[in-house]
Amino acid sequence: AQSVSQHNHHVILSEAASLELGCNYSYGGTVNLFWYVQYPGQHLQLLLKYFSGDPLVKGIKGFEAEFIKSKFSFNLRKPSVQWSDTAEYFCAVNPTGTASKLTFGTGTRLQVTL
Amino acid sequence: DGGITQSPKYLFRKEGQNVTLSCEQNLNHDAMYWYRQDPGQGLRLIYYSQIVNDFQKGDIAEGYSVSREKKESFPLTVTSAQKNPTAFYLCASSGLSDSSNQPQHFGDGTRLSIL
Numbered sequence: 582a583q584s585v586s587q588h589n590h591h592v593i594l595s596e597a598a599s600l601e602l603g604c605n606y607s608y609g610g611t612v613n614l615f616w617y618v619q620y621p622g623q624h625l626q627l628l629l630k631y632f633s634g635d636p637l638v639k640g641i642k643g644f645e646a647e648f649i650k651s652k653f654s655f656n657l658r659k660p661s662v663q664w665s666d667t668a669e670y671f672c673a674v675n676p677t678g679t680a681s682k683l684t685f686g687t688g689t690r691l692q693v694t695l
Numbered sequence: 696d697g698g699i700t701q702s703p704k705y706l707f708r709k710e711g712q713n714v715t716l717s718c719e720q721n722l723n724h725d726a727m728y729w730y731r732q733d734p735g736q737g738l739r740l741i742y743y744s745q746i747v748n749d750f751q752k753g754d755i756a757e758g759y760s761v762s763r764e765k766k767e768s769f770p771l772t773v774t775s776a777q778k779n780p781t782a783f784y785l786c787a788s789s790g791l792s793d794s795s796n797q798p799q800h801f802g803d804g805t806r807l808s809i810l
Contacts, residue, residue: 585737615798617801625738626801627799630798632796685730687735688737
């Protein structure tokens with residue numbers, strides 16, 4: 582079975598700082614990768630996704646993630662965070678061809694201070 | 696507006712009581728899912744359904760039951776056999792049930808607490 586690790590549980594940054602959240606997965610085959618975000622009081626929503634092609638994917642609100650197959654990683658980045666980026670971020674993975682049965686990481690709580 | 700509606704938003708259960716959480720979607724999605732979210736543990740899959748009248752256990756199905764009589768509805772029953780039901784429950788749906796690259800859309804969740 583696949584698993585997902587998010588090593589940063591709680592990250593605190595000042596506005597305009599750069600962000601990188603780690604995500605590593607364990608699975609020997611081809612996978613689809615997702616980052617979801619949960620803003621305070623809101624439902625979980627898709628930030629970006631990788632299925633194939635260019636390993637650098639861009640999502641909403643200036644976020645991007647890079648799939649590095651050799652490292653089994655899919656780290657989330659943003660050059661300059663804003664206070665409104667305060668949220669919980671979840672990395673998720675599913676092997677290709679297994680419907681949309683996702684395995685989620687434990688999440689990273691990002692707090693951006695003014 | 697298309698989306699997923701979960702009700703109620705807050706639910707309280709007495710010991711030994713079964714409760715049912717509602718999930719309705721008007722996105723015409725084939726697949727629907729139930730997750731449980733606990734602090735520090737992320738989301739864990741309880742049950743999922745790819746088509747009407749069919750569903751499969753997820754990673755933590757014990758103490759839960761589901762039904763899928765209609766495409767748009769996927770209710771979750773938390774039975775008295777679930778010893779630690781206090782959690783935040785999220786329902787999701789996705790299109791094209793046989794395609795693994797369809798992102799899931801989530802409802803606002805139901806917070807269940809034990810009295």
